[in-house]
Every structure is written in C-alpha cells, then in structure tokens.
Amino acid sequence: MTALLRPLLVPVLAVFTALVVGAGVIAAAGASPWDAYTGLFQGAFGSARALSETAVWATPYIFAGLAVSLAFHAGLFNIGAEGQIAVGALTAALFGYGLPRWFGSDLPALVHLPMTLLAGVMGGGLWGALPGWLKARTGAHEVINTIMLNYIAINMVSFLLNGALKDPEPGNVIARTPLIAASAELPTLLERYRVHWGFVLALVLAAGVAFLLRRTTLGFELRAVGSNPDAAAAGGIPVVRTTVIAMALSGGLAGLAGAVEVTALNHRHELGFSAGYGFDAIAVALLGRTHPVGVVLSGLLLGAMRNGATRMQFLTQIPVDVISVIQALILLFVAADVIVRKLYRLRTPGERVALTRGWGA
Amino acid sequence: MELRRLVAATAGLTVTVALAACSGGDRPARPAAAPGSAAASTTAAPATPKPGERPDCAQPEVFCVGVVTDVGKVDDKSFNESTWRGVQRAQKELGAHAQYIETTDPKDYAKNIATFADEHYDAVVTVGFALGEATRAAAKQFPDVRMIAVDQFQAPGQEIPNVTALIFPEDQAGYLVGALAAMVSKAGKIGAVLATDAIPPVWRFGEGFRAGVVATNPKAELNIIYHNDVGVDRTFTDPEWGKTTAHSMIDKGVDVIFGGGGKTGNGALLGAAEKDVPAIGVDTDQYFTVPEARKVLLSSAMKRLDDGVFDLLKASKDGSIKSGNVLGKAGYAPFHDMEAKVAPDVKAKMDALAKSLEDGTVKTGVAPVKPNP
Numbered sequence: 001m002t003a004l005l006r007p008l009l010v011p012v013l014a015v016f017t018a019l020v021v022g023a024g025v026i027a028a029a030g031a032s033p034w035d036a037y038t039g040l041f042q043g044a045f046g047s048a049r050a051l052s053e054t055a056v057w058a059t060p061y062i063f064a065g066l067a068v069s070l071a072f073h074a075g076l077f078n079i080g081a082e083g084q085i086a087v088g089a090l091t092a093a094l095f096g097y098g099l100p101r102w103f104g105s106d107l108p109a110l111v112h113l114p115m116t117l118l119a120g121v122m123g124g125g126l127w128g129a130l131p132g133w134l135k136a137r138t139g140a141h142e143v144i145n146t147i148m149l150n151y152i153a154i155n156m157v158s159f160l161l162n163g164a165l166k167d168p169e170p171g172n173v174i175a176r177t178p179l180i181a182a183s184a185e186l187p188t189l190l191e192r193y194r195v196h197w198g199f200v201l202a203l204v205l206a207a208g209v210a211f212l213l214r215r216t217t218l219g220f221e222l223r224a225v226g227s228n229p230d231a232a233a234a235g236g237i238p239v240v241r242t243t244v245i246a247m248a249l250s251g252g253l254a255g256l257a258g259a260v261e262v263t264a265l266n267h268r269h270e271l272g273f274s275a276g277y278g279f280d281a282i283a284v285a286l287l288g289r290t291h292p293v294g295v296v297l298s299g300l301l302l303g304a305m306r307n308g309a310t311r312m313q314f315l316t317q318i319p320v321d322v323i324s325v326i327q328a329l330i331l332l333f334v335a336a337d338v339i340v341r342k343l344y345r346l347r348t349p350g351e352r353v354a355l356t357r358g359w360g361a
Numbered sequence: 362m363e364l365r366r367l368v369a370a371t372a373g374l375t376v377t378v379a380l381a382a383c384s385g386g387d388r389p390a391r392p393a394a395a396p397g398s399a400a401a402s403t404t405a406a407p408a409t410p411k412p413g414e415r416p417d418c419a420q421p422e423v424f425c426v427g428v429v430t431d432v433g434k435v436d437d438k439s440f441n442e443s444t445w446r447g448v449q450r451a452q453k454e455l456g457a458h459a460q461y462i463e464t465t466d467p468k469d470y471a472k473n474i475a476t477f478a479d480e481h482y483d484a485v486v487t488v489g490f491a492l493g494e495a496t497r498a499a500a501k502q503f504p505d506v507r508m509i510a511v512d513q514f515q516a517p518g519q520e521i522p523n524v525t526a527l528i529f530p531e532d533q534a535g536y537l538v539g540a541l542a543a544m545v546s547k548a549g550k551i552g553a554v555l556a557t558d559a560i561p562p563v564w565r566f567g568e569g570f571r572a573g574v575v576a577t578n579p580k581a582e583l584n585i586i587y588h589n590d591v592g593v594d595r596t597f598t599d600p601e602w603g604k605t606t607a608h609s610m611i612d613k614g615v616d617v618i619f620g621g622g623g624k625t626g627n628g629a630l631l632g633a634a635e636k637d638v639p640a641i642g643v644d645t646d647q648y649f650t651v652p653e654a655r656k657v658l659l660s661s662a663m664k665r666l667d668d669g670v671f672d673l674l675k676a677s678k679d680g681s682i683k684s685g686n687v688l689g690k691a692g693y694a695p696f697h698d699m700e701a702k703v704a705p706d707v708k709a710k711m712d713a714l715a716k717s718l719e720d721g722t723v724k725t726g727v728a729p730v731k732p733n734p
Binding site: 049053056158159162163174175194261265266270306307309310311313314317319320 | 434460461462463465466467468469471472473475476477479490491592
C-alpha cells in the first residue's frame with residue numbers, strides 16, 4: 001500500500017504548499033482565503049453541473065497531459081502541444097464541415113465522427129512528428145523547435161481562419177470556421193449537462209498509453225530510447241524511427257485534445273479558443289509524474305481549479321488570475337521537488353527520472 | 362543533478378511564457394478606485410459572503426444584476442469597464458445588488474451566465490458581440506432572466522422575449538466628431554485613419570464622420586483611409602500602420618486626425634501626438650485609454666455604454682423593458698486638456714447638434730450596413 005501511495009507524496013505536498021502560499025496571495029488581494037477556497041470547491045464539485053463542467057475542463061488537460069507525458073518517456077520535452085492542439089482543432093473542424101460538401105451528401109455519424117477525430121489526430125501528429133524528425137536526423141533540440149512551431153501553427157491557423165476557412169455567413173466578423181455537420185458532433189453523456197464522450201475517451205486513452213508504455217515492444221523501445229539512446233541503439237533499437245514515432249504519437253494526442261474540443265463543445269474552430277491548454281499540459285504532466293494515472297488525477301485537479309474559479313470570483317470578486325498563480329506555484333514545487341522534500345523532511349529517493357536530454361545526445 | 366536543474370529551469374521558463382501569453386502583456390494596472398471600491402460597496406460585504414449574508418435574489422424586491430465580461434478584465438478602460446460603470450450606477454440609484462464574472466475562456470460564456478441565472482439574478486449583462494450565441498442560448502434556458510446583450514444585434518424576426526440588445530448609432534457619434542473636426546480645422550484638411558470597413562460599426566463611424574464633415578464644411582478636403590489591406594486579426598492591431606498613415610496625412614497638411622479601430626486607431630492618435638496635431642478617438646473616452654495622446658486629444662466619438670446599460674437596468678427593474686434591439690446614445694467625450702483651444706461658439710454648436718441628432722431633427726443619412734457595390 002505504501003509503495004502505491006509513495007509516488008503521490010511529493011505532488012500532494014506540492015499542491016498543498018501551493019494552496020497555502022496561494023492563500024497568502026488571496027489575502028494580499030484583499031479577500032478571505034477561506035471564502036475563496038470554499039467557492040473554488042463549490043464551483044468545482046458542489047453540484048451536478050459543477051462536476052460536469054470540471055470534467056469538461058479536465059478533458060483537454062488529460063489528452064494534452066498524456067501527450068507531454070508520452071514524449072517525456074521517450075526522453076523528449078514536447079512544449080509544442082499548444083500548436084499541435086491548434087492544428088488538430090483546425091483539421092478536425094475542416095473535416096467536420098468539409099467532408100459532407102466534398103462527398104456532396106450527408107454522412108452517417110458512425111463514419112463521419114471517427115474520420116473527423118482522426119483528422120485531428122493526424123494534423124497534430126504530423127505537426128509533432130516534424131520536430132521529432134528534426135531531432136532524430138539533425139540533432140536540433142525539440143524544445144526549441146516545438147516552441148518555434150507553436151508560433152508557426154498559431155499564426156498559420158489565424159491566417160486560415162481569417163481567409164480560406166472563414167465562416168462565410170453574412171455578418172460574421174469573427175475569425176472562425178463554419179459549424180461542423182451534426183454527424184461530426186461528439187454527443188454528451190447526459191442530457192442538460194455538457195460532459196461528453198470525450199471525457200470517457202480521455203480515460204480510455206490514459207489506460208491505452210499505460211498499456212503501450214508497459215506492455216508493448218514499442219513502449220519498451222520508447223522508454224529505452226528515453227533512458228539511454230546510445231544503449232538503445234547498441235541494443236538494436238532504431239532510435240531515429242522511435243523518436244519520430246514518439247513525437248508523432250505525442251502530437252496526435254494533443255491534436256485529439258483540439259479535435260474533441262471542436263466536435264464536443266464548440267462545434268467549430270475559433271481564433272482564441274484553447275489559449276494555454278498546451279502550456280498547462282506541461283504542468284499536468286509534471287504534476288502527474290508523467291504516469292497516465294497521475295495525468296488523469298492532475299488533469300482533474302487543474303480542470304477543477306479552472307472551473308471552480310468562476311464561482312470563486314462570483315463569491316469573492318478576486319481576479320481569477322489567482323488560479324494561474326497557484327498553478328504556477330504547484331508546477332514550481334513539483335519541478336523543484338527539493339524544496340518540498342526539505343520543507344517536509346522527506347528522504348530523497350535513489351531513483352531519479354530523467355525528463356529530457358541535453359544537446360546532441 | 363544538472364539535468365534536474367535544466368528541467369526545473371525550463372519548466373519555470375515555460376510557466377513564465379504561459380503566464381505572459383495568458384495575461385496579454387500590456388494590460389494597465391488594476392486601478393484601486395474603479396472596481397476595487399465597487400467590489401467593496403457591492404453589498405455591505407461581498408468580500409466576505411457568508412451564507413445568509415448574500416442577498417436572496419429570488420425575492421421579488423431584491424434586484425440582482427450580474428455582468429459577464431468578454432475575455433478580458435472588468436477594468437479594461439473600454440467596453441467592460443463602461444458597462445460596469447453603468448451597473449455601478451444602478452447599484453447606487455436603484456439599490457441593485459451587482460456582481461461581475463470575468464471570462465477567461467470563450468467556452469465558459471454559458472457557464473458564467475448560468476452562474477448568475479442559477480442564483481436567480483434578475484438581469485444578466487453580457488458584454489460584446491462574441492457573447493451573442495451564448496446569450497441567446499442562455500435566454501432560452503432561463504426564460505425568467507432578462508439578458509441585456511451589449512453590442513449584440515438581434516436579427517429581425519429572431520428576437521427572444523427576454524433578450525434586449527443594446528446597440529449604438531455609431532454614425533451619430535462619427536457625425537458629431539466629424540462636425541467638430543470641420544469646425545476646428547484651420548486648413549480645412551481632415552484625415553481619418555480607421556480599421557477595416559468590413560466591420561459594420563467601423564464603417565458607420567467612418568461614414569458618419571464623413572457626413573458630419575461635409576454637412577459642416579462642404580469645402581473641406583477629407584481623406585478617409587481604411588486598413589483593408591490586411592486580415593481582420595491584423596486590421597485592429599497595427600498601431601505602426603496607424604501611426605505612419607497619420608504622419609503621412611499630416612505631412613500633406615491635414616490638421617485634424619480621427620483614429621478608430623483598436624490599437625490601429627490608437628496608433629493614429631499617437632502619430633498625431635508626435636506631430637502635435639489635434640486628434641479624435643473612438644468608442645470610449647480615449648483620454649483614459651491612450652494617455653500618451655492626452656495633450657492633443659480633442660474628443661472621442663463615444664458609445665454611451667454606461668448610460669445605455671443603466672437605462673435598460675432601470676427599465677428592467679420597473680418592468681417596462683422591451684425585447685429586441687434598443688438603440689443606445691452616441692456622444693462625444695469632454696475636451697479635457699484641449700478645453701481652452703475650443704472656441705465657445707463651437708462648444709455651443711456641438712451641444713445643439715448632439716440634441717438635434719438625439720431627437721431626430723438632424724439625420725446622418727448613413728445606412729446600417731455598407732451597401733454592396
């Protein structure tokens with residue numbers, strides 16, 4: 001039992017410490033931390049709708065958190081989830097409204113919806129594979145390349161949303177695509193609530209990623225390349241191919257985050273949606289210690305905080321930016337776990353997880 | 362160990378990047394006066410709302426007003442803030458209980474409106490065109506809640522009983538400052554630097570301005586330039602273009618500049634300030650949004666959001682509110698630092714003109730949308 005709980009220790013203490021420091025920030029902003037946190041909790045878990053909205057917020061976090069985690073296991077730091085989400089959302093939206101037009105007739109949802117989601121996966125996957133290939137072939141560091149590709153993705157999407165893919169409805173001044181066809185919409189789980197099948201899909205994929213990493217040859221190869229590429233190469237594992245596949249899978253998961261937001265919630269892609277999920281995903285992955293179960297838990301936690309923030313502001317009128325501060329503190333304490341270990345006098349474990357490699361490795 | 366440090370440093374860097382991306386960079390500091398004091402006076406104690414202390418909005422005699430901002434802050438010195446000022450007035454004069462929720466992500470529009478509706482708020486004010494769809498959906502879901510939809514034109518035939526859209530006669534505001542520009546210009550050369558005319562309100566500002574100039578001084582040389590050569594995402598965010606366009610106009614002898622359309626228009630005001638030429642802003646009193654241009658800022662073509670919101674809240678409280686579109690008032694901002702440079706007879710003429718436009722004796726002749734060529 002203790003062996004199962006031990007990995008939770010540092011993340012839980014990091015969250016706790018961040019909430020304590022965050023209480024100081026809230027008090028400094030002139031509100032009562034108790035009321036703020038009560039509101040946060042009520043807003044996140046206090047009613048059926050609150051629970052539903054927490055799941056809605058957690059869904060993209062889990063997908064994108066899995067994306068970042070998967071890359072971590074292959075020794076790659078994917079900071080490009082933001083761009084991969086944007087590309088995935090755009091391709092999904094394009095297939096969502098475009099497929100029936102190209103075929104000239106309506107499609108059954110059984111065909112249209114999977115194709116739309118797959119389009120999002122492919123879009124994000126290709127966008128992720130590119131820096132993977134650059135890293136494997138040329139040694140160009142994926143941290144730099146994924147950051148740069150974020151800018152390219154976001155500006156390219158903006159260009160297309162303002163031009164070729166813009167909703168032609170008269171009077172529309174917003175940079176957005178037309179609505180997707182009903183056959184491409186991902187249905188909700190319950191009537192009157194927004195929680196949708198994407199949440200279930202996220203949980204299934206978390207199990208899938210865990211299975212992939214622990215039980216398959218590809219998963220073994222990913223982890224082998226992640227822990228020591230030279231040893232992996234000596235052992236006959238194709239490092240180049242594995243690196244590209246890792247980044248493609250990672251990008252595909254991020255692309256799916258965007259595709260699910262489009263098919264389940266917004267039913268179109270719009271400029272300015274999803275700002276920041278890709279960056280928050282890094283926090284989700286680190287807080288979840290890159291383990292799929294951890295990612296689900298931390299995705300739910302951050303989703304709950306983002307969702308509860310509305311009610312927190314409703315009750316106390318403190319700016320919702322406080323949530324970003326707390327989230328950053330959590331990330332700080334998780335990444336620099338020495339602080340937490342010193343603070344609570346924990347022993348330092350023998351095994352350390354290497355999350356990324358340096359240049360030219 | 363070194364790897365560990367790298368991770369920590371990179372993660373920290375990422376947080377900084379993410380936060381910077383979220384916060385949008387150049388947001389002005391939250392002034393203590395406006396929303397801070399508002400929060401403090403919302404009721405005796407919204408800052409420490411214990412159960413029972415919050416007003417029971419379900420009671421018919423308690424009038425509760427919620428504001429859902431567009432993505433942005435309530436003290437944005439623009440639409441959100443003007444709306445909130447109108448609501449604050451309702452607090453003082455109507456005894457309303459008021460709260461706001463600042464939207465952080467467009468997918469939360471519906472949830473934020475529902476947060477108020479669930480608490481039986483009597484009226485919910487949603488700020489900006491982007492909230493149009495969410496507002497209409499929420500109105501159908503909560504038929505007892507009056508939605509006040511700022512800048513969300515309701516298409517004829519598609520009105521919803523509990524939605525009242527507050528829209529503005531931008532052409533009248535443009536007409537007013539056009540007349541002012543024509544009266545103030547000594548050379549009779551006037552310039553307007555605007556974002557794209559594909560956006561109806563911008564076009565109406567521009568055409569109203571043209572009508573105002575021509576009606577006041579038919580011989581004036583008027584040069585209106587729209588930033589139509591770029592996409593919609595760029596046309597409002599190109600202060601450099603606004604500035605250089607204003608400069609080139611001024612170099613050709615223009616001595617009053619009208620700048621409109623987000624940061625692009627602000628750039629034109631800054632360009633005029635650099636050359637010390639009188640400038641006119643748009644939407645809200647830009648004396649407060651572009652302090653760098655204060656010394657040359659003559660006035661601004663204003664949408665009177667605060668008055669419009671207050672009037673609708675008042676009507677909502679006494680039950681006389683109508684559905685569909687309600688036209689708010691246009692106006693022009695005070696002269697501030699330029700007060701001494703505006704002749705008394707110009708001021709008198711502007712007062713008279715504002716009244717005539719409001720009662721309909723003067724018409725701008727501008728169509729609601731740009732006619733197709």
